[in-house]
Amino acid sequence: MKLLIVEDEFALADALRDRLQQEKYEVDIAEDGITGHERAMSDTYDLIIMDGMLPGMDGVNIIWEMRKAGHKTPVIMLTARAGLTDRVKGLDAGADDYLTKPFEVEELLARIRALIRRNHGPEDNLLEVGNIQLDRKNGAIRNSQTGTDVTLSGKELKLLEYFMDNPGQVLSREQISLRIWGHQDTVEYNNVEVYVSFIRRKLKFLRANLQVKAVRGLGYRLVEDVSNG
Known part of the structure; x- marks a missing residue:
């Protein structure tokens, strides 16, 4: 897998490259927006980490230009x-x-793995965790x-896909709201609660060995329940 880091803080970019290379990724670095734009538009990377x-x-404009040109390379901002x-x-x-600095490298690695699974899995339309298969198509x-x-x-579908792409990881209400609705306010927070309850009911109906559990003060996470299914 070939990754591109677009980051003008060289010490951070260099440290990330070293860690990613330990994980057997091939890594290039672009230290400014112009170079980053040129390399991102080459469509030769499996994933881009964009400041x-x-x-x-700026990174937002680079991403916008990529999507406008039809490039689908996953980007973590x-x-x-x-x-x-x-x-x-x-x-x-x-x-x-996205990740807000400062962040833990292990969290970045987990998000990279999730996006690569989503985009390069053996069967892109099918996602499986525990005894549940999600058919995206x-x-x-x-x-x-x-x-x-x-x-x-x-x-x-979007909510359960987000959980299944990140099994065991705590997802905050803010992250869920941004991913599913694209913005955040009191109504959207309420919607998170409502849609989590919908997902729970359907998993229960299917006798899934998965549960969406609330983590007090933090959010929700999808966990396997070995006592069921």
Whole structure:
């Protein structure tokens, strides 16, 4: 797998490259927006790690240009800004995920693995965790042991896909709201609760050995329940 890091903080970029190479990734670095744009538009990378603020051309505009040109390379945006608006701009431009600096490298690695699984899995339309198979194309989930299936609404599909792409990882209400609705307010937070309850009911109906568990003060995570299924 070949990755591109677009980051003007060379010490950070160099440290990330060393760690990623330990994980057997091939890594290139671009230290400014112009070079990053040229390399990103080459469409030769499996994933791009993109800083939001860059000299020459900022990361949001690079991502926007990529998507406008039809490039589908997954992008994780890095930002030193904690403000919601900047994250929304990145996701709206076409970023697949984001991390706010400072971040733990292990979390970045987990997100890289999730995006690569999503984009380079053996069967892109089918995602499987525990005894549940999610069919992205047909918008349905199936118990692989019993054959029982159930259809999902569009947002239910996006939400369960997000959980299944990140099994065991705590996803905050803010992350879920940004991923599913693209923005955040009181109504969207309520919607997160509602759609989590929808997902739980359908998993229970299918006798899934998966549960969406609340983590107090943090969010939700998808875990396997070995006592079921």
